[in-house]
Amino acid sequence: MLTYILKRLLLMLPTLLGVLLLTFVVIQFVPGGPVEQFLAEAKVGAGGGGVEGGGLSYRGAQGVDPKRLAQVKALYGFDKPAPERFWQMLKQFARFDLGRSFFQNKDVWELVKEKLPVSISLGLWTFFISYLISVPLGVAKAVRAGSRFDFVTTLIVLVGYAIPGFVLGVALLVIFGGQLQWFPLRGLTSPNFDELGWGAKVVDYLWHITLPVTAMVLGSFAVTAMLTKNSFLEEIRKQYVLTARAKGLSERQVLWKHVFRNALIPIVTGFPAAFIGAFFTGSLLIETLFSLDGLGLLSYESVIRRDYPVVMGTLFLFTLIGLVTKLVSDLCYVWVDPRVKFD
Numbered sequence: 001m002l003t004y005i006l007k008r009l010l011l012m013l014p015t016l017l018g019v020l021l022l023t024f025v026v027i028q029f030v031p032g033g034p035v036e037q038f039l040a041e042a043k044v045g046a047g048g049g050g051v052e053g054g055g056l057s058y059r060g061a062q063g064v065d066p067k068r069l070a071q072v073k074a075l076y077g078f079d080k081p082a083p084e085r086f087w088q089m090l091k092q093f094a095r096f097d098l099g100r101s102f103f104q105n106k107d108v109w110e111l112v113k114e115k116l117p118v119s120i121s122l123g124l125w126t127f128f129i130s131y132l133i134s135v136p137l138g139v140a141k142a143v144r145a146g147s148r149f150d151f152v153t154t155l156i157v158l159v160g161y162a163i164p165g166f167v168l169g170v171a172l173l174v175i176f177g178g179q180l181q182w183f184p185l186r187g188l189t190s191p192n193f194d195e196l197g198w199g200a201k202v203v204d205y206l207w208h209i210t211l212p213v214t215a216m217v218l219g220s221f222a223v224t225a226m227l228t229k230n231s232f233l234e235e236i237r238k239q240y241v242l243t244a245r246a247k248g249l250s251e252r253q254v255l256w257k258h259v260f261r262n263a264l265i266p267i268v269t270g271f272p273a274a275f276i277g278a279f280f281t282g283s284l285l286i287e288t289l290f291s292l293d294g295l296g297l298l299s300y301e302s303v304i305r306r307d308y309p310v311v312m313g314t315l316f317l318f319t320l321i322g323l324v325t326k327l328v329s330d331l332c333y334v335w336v337d338p339r340v341k342f343d
Helices: 002-028 034-045 056-060 066-076 082-094 108-143 148-162 165-179 198-236 239-246 251-263 271-280 284-289 295-304 308-336
Strands: none
Touching: 002 082, 002 308, 082 308, 108 148, 108 198, 108 251, 108 284, 108 295, 108 308, 148 198, 165 198, 165 284, 198 251, 198 284, 239 251, 284 295, 295 308
C-alpha cells in the first residue's frame, strides 16, 4: 500500500508539470494579452481610436514610445523570454506562491479566499441535497424495479437531467423571482445582512440560496440515482443474496445488512471527489445568472481579461487538489472493499 501511494505521488509531478506546460504554451499564442490591453486602454483614454482585431502586439504598439512599451512589458514580466518566465512560475508554485493578479492588484490566494464562500455555499448544498435525494431514490427504484413508481421516477429524473441548469434558473427567476416575487433576484445575502440577528441571517441566507441551489440540484442527482439503482440491482441478483434469503432472513435484513454495503461501493468511493469539488468548483452560468461572485465567475473573467497569474495559479491549485482527491478516492476502495489489493 505504501509503495502504491509513493508511486502515485511521484506520478503527480509530471502530470501537474504537463498541465501547466501545455496551458502556458497555449497562453503564449493567445492574442490580446495584458500588455496589448494596457496599450489599447491607454490609447482610448488619450482619445485615440480603438485597436482592431486581437493582434495588438503588432498594430496596437504603433505610435507608442518604445521606452514606454518596454516599461509596460517589464511591469507584467513580459520583458523576459518565455522559458525563463515558466521556470520562475514553477519556483513560485513550489513555494505555493500563486502570484499576484495583473488587474485586481491582489494575491491570487486572497482572490480565491474571497470567492470561495460563494462556491462553498452552492457546492455543499448541491452535494448534500443531491446525495440525500439520489441514494434513497435509487434504492427505492431498485427494490421496485419495473413498477409504475420506477417508470415515473425514471421519467422525472431524465427530464430533470435533460434540462440545462441555466435554463431552469431563468425559469425560476422569471416565475418565483419576477412574477410571484417570493425569492430575491440576485446576491447571496441582503444589503442589510450585517444588521440582522442570527436567526434572521440564517433565514435571509436560505432565502437567497434556494433558487440557485434548486437550479443546480435538479440535474446533478440524476446520475447518482441511476448509478445507485443499477448497483443495487446487480447485487440483488447475486448468489449470496439468494443464500441469505434461504437462511430465513427478512427482506429488510438482506437489503440493508448484505446488499447495501456492496452496492454503495461505487457511490462511496466518489464521495471524496464530490465533497472536495464542492469547495472549489463553481457554475459560471448559475453564478452569472444570480449575480453570485464565486470561483466560476473569477475563472471566466481571468480568462477574458488575460489575467495570467489568476489563470495559472487557480489551474495549479485545482489540478493539485484534483490529483490528491483522485488518490484518496482510489484508497477508499480498499476501505470499503477489503478484497481490493493494490499490490
